[in-house]
Amino acid sequence: xxxxxxxxxxxxxxxxxxxxxxxxxxxxxxxxxxxxxxxxxxxxxxxxxxxxxxxxxxxxxxxxxxxxxxxxxxxxxxxxxxxxxxxxxxxxxxxxxxxxxxxxxxxxxxxxxxxxxxxxxxxxxxxxxxxxxxxxxxxxxxxxxxxxxxxxxxxxxxxxxxxxxxxxxxxxxxxxxxxxxxxxxxxxxxxxxxxxxxxxxxxxxxxxxxxxxxxxxxxxxxxxxxxxxxxxxxxxxxxxxxxxxxxxxxxxxxxxxxxxxxxxxxxxxxxxxxxxxxxxxxxxxxxxxxxxxxxxxxxxxxxxxxxxxxxxxxxxxxxxxxxxxxxxxxxxxxxxxxxxxxxxxxxxxxxxxxxxxxxxxxxxxxxxxxxxxxxxxxxxxxxxxx
Numbered sequence: 001x002x003x004x005x006x007x008x009x010x011x012x013x014x015x016x017x018x019x020x021x022x023x024x025x026x027x028x029x030x031x032x033x034x035x036x037x038x039x040x041x042x043x044x045x046x047x048x049x050x051x052x053x054x055x056x057x058x059x060x061x062x063x064x065x066x067x068x069x070x071x072x073x074x075x076x077x078x079x080x081x082x083x084x085x086x087x088x089x090x091x092x093x094x095x096x097x098x099x100x101x102x103x104x105x106x107x108x109x110x111x112x113x114x115x116x117x118x119x120x121x122x123x124x125x126x127x128x129x130x131x132x133x134x135x136x137x138x139x140x141x142x143x144x145x146x147x148x149x150x151x152x153x154x155x156x157x158x159x160x161x162x163x164x165x166x167x168x169x170x171x172x173x174x175x176x177x178x179x180x181x182x183x184x185x186x187x188x189x190x191x192x193x194x195x196x197x198x199x200x201x202x203x204x205x206x207x208x209x210x211x212x213x214x215x216x217x218x219x220x221x222x223x224x225x226x227x228x229x230x231x232x233x234x235x236x237x238x239x240x241x242x243x244x245x246x247x248x249x250x251x252x253x254x255x256x257x258x259x260x261x262x263x264x265x266x267x268x269x270x271x272x273x274x275x276x277x278x279x280x281x282x283x284x285x286x287x288x289x290x291x292x293x294x295x296x297x298x299x300x301x302x303x304x305x306x307x308x309x310x311x312x313x314x315x316x317x318x319x320x321x322x323x324x325x326x327x328x329x330x331x332x333x334x335x336x337x338x339x340x341x342x343x344x345x346x347x348x349x350x351x352x353x354x355x356x357x358x359x360x361x362x363x364x365x366x367x368x369x370x371x372x373x374x375x376x377x378x379x380x381x382x383x384x385x386x
Contacts, residue, residue, distance in 0.1 A: 007091075012082060013082055041349035062220055068120065095373075110163075130150055135216075152191070174192050186212065206283055219370045226370065233382035242256050242311065247272075254279055266295045268294050277290055303333055311335055311337070312339065337385070359385060365381050
């Protein structure tokens with residue numbers, strides 16, 4: 001046990017493991033994954049490679065979403081929700097986020113106080129400012145601020161822009177209109193107040209444009225190591241056709257395209273596919289093609305219609321794992337290699353069991369710690385066809 005760095009580590013819902021020494025956190029995560037692979041996946045021999053830990057398990061997040069509210073005395077506060085509640089633990093200095101966050105929050109709350117801009121109240125549905133989303137480009141040092149508001153515009157908007165743009169690196173200021181009584185943070189429409197509406201950042205030598213609604217890995221330093229592992233497991237020589245399922249804004253696809261003959265990416269979110277195509281053009285990558293739709297529908301259709309073959313299939317599904325139709329399609333297409341990137345080891349174990357029953361063997365498993373101080377961990381698995 002160690003003393004947590006953050007004074008509100010216990011009541012805040014963000015960190016579950018801050019009272020555990022970092023080396024011990026890594027052991028805990030490996031044990032958790034091995035346990036799930038044995039118990040749920042029925043694996044007796046687990047070819048575990050050493051976990052990829054962080055050099056610095058603090059200040060690693062490039063994205064933070066802060067709820068804005070009031071305390072009992074009506075004072076404006078921000079922080080994070082206490083575990084399993086919607087009660088805000090007041091804290092402007094989160095040790096997982098970048099140091100710039102604190103100054104941005106100070107300025108936004110000062111602007112709200114000076115101009116009588118009310119915080120949103122979940123119980124009444126009244127008030128204006130709901131959340132502040134901040135993104136930071138680790139390589140480019142560009143900053144994005146997006147205010148999620150219960151309305152369409154801001155009072156004293158120029159004053160906010162003036163205050164924000166005094167900060168070094170401020171690149172994009174936007175509004176996200178969310179008038180629904182819901183716990184979904186972001187609204188569907190984005191109003192641009194300042195800048196191009198996005199920031200850019202790099203993972204390795206690939207540049208990505210990130211807009212407020214883009215999905216982008218929150219730990220860029222470890223993401224490079226995670227994708228490096230996926231690339232190594234894919235074993236590309238430059239002659240392969242690769243399918244990247246659940247491709248998001250094309251982060252893994254574009255990483256793989258540098259070493260593959262052709263990469264096809266599939267994602268259900270149309271906006272993400274637009275981002276993926278834009279990112280491919282931005283990097284002059286011409287051997288990546290993207291489809292909007294469910295992986296479990298696009299793959300069989302392309303397979304039946306165009307006899308699109310796959311040497312390697314990479315999957316990086318959400319927490320609920322792969323859809324069964326998707327797994328069946330993988331078995332039908334029978335690629336030589338499957339690389340499974342997972343953020344939930346219990347659904348990973350379930351899916352690996354299914355692929356193993358269909359003739360695949362788990363060759364390598366490696367954990368990559370993307371989320372120091374929390375219970376979450378990413379895993380990369382390499383399967384080969386018998």
